[in-house]
Amino acid sequence: MSSKKPLTVKCPTCGKKLYWNELEKFKPFCSERCKLIDLGEWAMESHRIPGESELGESEDSNDSFFH
Numbered sequence: 001m002s003s004k005k006p007l008t009v010k011c012p013t014c015g016k017k018l019y020w021n022e023l024e025k026f027k028p029f030c031s032e033r034c035k036l037i038d039l040g041e042w043a044m045e046s047h048r049i050p051g052e053s054e055l056g057e058s059e060d061s062n063d064s065f066f067h
């Protein structure tokens, strides 16, 4: 009589389903990344978004960098 169903939870950050077990060390998050996002530490990475530099301000420094 062991009909244990694995408990599943949804990652609060991305909504991905994951199993609530020992293997999920970042639970309730699906991954370390999602955990960091939720903690706000992901902001440290977010100024590396590609495309932002197209806005111009750092054009000059980029230019001299490439020469």
Ligand SMILES: [Zn+2]
Binding pocket: 011, 012, 013, 014, 015, 016, 029, 030, 031, 034
């Ligand atoms: Zn996630």
